[in-house]
Amino acid sequence: MKRADRVFTIMLGLALASSAILLALLLTLVPRVEQLVARGAEDTADVVAALVLMLALCGISLGLVTLFRQLVATAVLIRGLVAQKIELPSSVVLAASGLDLDGRVDVVADARPFSFCYWFLRPRICLSTALVERLDPDELRAVLYHERYHLRQRDPLRQIVARYFAAGLYVVPVVDELLAFHTLQKEIEADQEAVRASGDVRSLASALYKLLPDADDVSLGLLVPVSPLSVTEARIDQLVAGRPLSLALSPLSVALSGGALVAAAVLVAVKGGASVAFETLPPLYAVPGLLVGPASLLFAAAVDGGLHQLRPLTQRLFS
Amino acid sequence: MAGERDNHGVSRPDLRRLRRPEKAEEKFLGPLETEVMARLWKRRSATVRDIVEDLAKTRELAYTTVMTIMVRLNEKGLLERTREGKTYVYRPSHTRDEHRARLSRDLVRGLVAEFGDAALAAFSAELDTVDATHRAALRRLAQKDTRETR
Numbered sequence: 001m002k003r004a005d006r007v008f009t010i011m012l013g014l015a016l017a018s019s020a021i022l023l024a025l026l027l028t029l030v031p032r033v034e035q036l037v038a039r040g041a042e043d044t045a046d047v048v049a050a051l052v053l054m055l056a057l058c059g060i061s062l063g064l065v066t067l068f069r070q071l072v073a074t075a076v077l078i079r080g081l082v083a084q085k086i087e088l089p090s091s092v093v094l095a096a097s098g099l100d101l102d103g104r105v106d107v108v109a110d111a112r113p114f115s116f117c118y119w120f121l122r123p124r125i126c127l128s129t130a131l132v133e134r135l136d137p138d139e140l141r142a143v144l145y146h147e148r149y150h151l152r153q154r155d156p157l158r159q160i161v162a163r164y165f166a167a168g169l170y171v172v173p174v175v176d177e178l179l180a181f182h183t184l185q186k187e188i189e190a191d192q193e194a195v196r197a198s199g200d201v202r203s204l205a206s207a208l209y210k211l212l213p214d215a216d217d218v219s220l221g222l223l224v225p226v227s228p229l230s231v232t233e234a235r236i237d238q239l240v241a242g243r244p245l246s247l248a249l250s251p252l253s254v255a256l257s258g259g260a261l262v263a264a265a266v267l268v269a270v271k272g273g274a275s276v277a278f279e280t281l282p283p284l285y286a287v288p289g290l291l292v293g294p295a296s297l298l299f300a301a302a303v304d305g306g307l308h309q310l311r312p313l314t315q316r317l318f319s
Numbered sequence: 320m321a322g323e324r325d326n327h328g329v330s331r332p333d334l335r336r337l338r339r340p341e342k343a344e345e346k347f348l349g350p351l352e353t354e355v356m357a358r359l360w361k362r363r364s365a366t367v368r369d370i371v372e373d374l375a376k377t378r379e380l381a382y383t384t385v386m387t388i389m390v391r392l393n394e395k396g397l398l399e400r401t402r403e404g405k406t407y408v409y410r411p412s413h414t415r416d417e418h419r420a421r422l423s424r425d426l427v428r429g430l431v432a433e434f435g436d437a438a439l440a441a442f443s444a445e446l447d448t449v450d451a452t453h454r455a456a457l458r459r460l461a462q463k464d465t466r467e468t469r
Contacts, residue, residue: 201460202460202461205457205460205461206461208457208461209454209457209458209460209461212454212457233450233453236453236456236457237453239457239460240456240457240460
């Protein structure tokens with residue numbers, strides 16, 4: 001199993017475990033909130049339960065909205081591209097021959113040099129005319145090898161699944177960091193495949209070098225779950241020195257994620273403040289220790305994760 | 320050349336010239352000025368006659384034309400001159416690298432003065448992307464193997 005696949009499995013496992021804990025918390029809190037609605041705020045536990053429930057619903061909504069936005073953006077992108085699709089130039093037909101990509105490559109008329117893999121169950125490769133014109137046959141073939149890796153791995157589908165969990169589980173920010181690592185690691189593995197299939201590193205390095213002047217400018221302007229060919233320093237490091245990408249999770253994210261999950265588990269254990277154990281404890285200890293404490297941890301993780309999720313949006317709004 | 324003068328008597332670069340397709344120096348100098356500067360950077364010092372003879376290898380130019388160009392470059396602060404006997408000997412005021420650094424610095428100052436924070440944000444964004452070391456490493460990789468496989 002490749003490194004990106006291992007990270008994806010860990011991320012999925014963590015996401016599913018976290019979802020299970022948070023779902024259990026949700027089910028535990030619903031009766032407390034019903035009590036709050038029916039009888040008014042009689043004790044702190046009901047209010048805290050309502051706040052935690054609101055937080056969980058925000059997370060789920062954010063995840064669903066993100067997923068929906070990505071699907072819509074992809075549909076819009078595809079429709080726009082199909083309108084610009086041209087007959088495959090002979091250079092592309094030649095470069096793609098023998099790559100088992102029949103009928104899976106599109107060339108679109110666009111002045112920006114780009115290539116990416118898109119669509120979920122049966123992915124396709126899209127190249128722009130600017131990219132095709134700029135690269136020589138060997139370089140074009142290296143780019144196709146790179147994209148073919150994404151296509152065979154169904155990376156667009158993996159991306160959208162991972163992005164859904166990262167957005168929905170914003171109280172577990174480590175999921176988002178694992179997603180970022182997974183995305184970059186996928187690019188590196190696609191590069192390795194292109195180098196292996198090409199027989200040398202020159203074709204891909206030369207293609208990337210030719211795309212460098214536009215590396216910062218080629219933005220399709222959409223948050224779509226596609227795998228665009230981007231030139232990054234980590235990829236160059238890997239090509240030049242074979243330096244593996246290090247998985248450096250932020251200690252704050254790890255602490256907040258762990259804290260949030262433990263907090264959620266504690267809240268489930270004390271049934272959101274309704275358990276017998278909770279009621280028998282002295283109020284001064286029980287309320288801060290078993291309810292407000294865990295809830296605070298959840299809130300702290302939610303604030304950090306929420307800000308992290310909103311960053312791309314705010315960057316787009318203010319750019 | 321359309322350009323303002325700064326306190327040091329050197330022409331301030333015009334930002335619109337950056338859009339020109341010519342190579343570096345030609346964005347801010349005329350074609351003949353660029354040729355004269357290139358020869359002076361190579362020779363370090365020369366008289367008008369030296370440059371006329373040098374240029375005569377590729378094109379025929381009147382002595383007065385070259386003299387006008389060199390006087391203009393002197394006025395722009397790009398050339399210094401000292402009288403030796405009856406003639407002037409010209410020398411570049413700065414090396415080519417210093418000249419480019421000076422142009423770049425003035426351009427940056429111009430952009431920051433015109434666009435303020437937006438220019439600074441753009442520079443910062445540029446620094447965040449692929450840096451010069453990585454670009455050079457990628458270029459070497461693309462070129463090195465070309466030679467090896469030929």
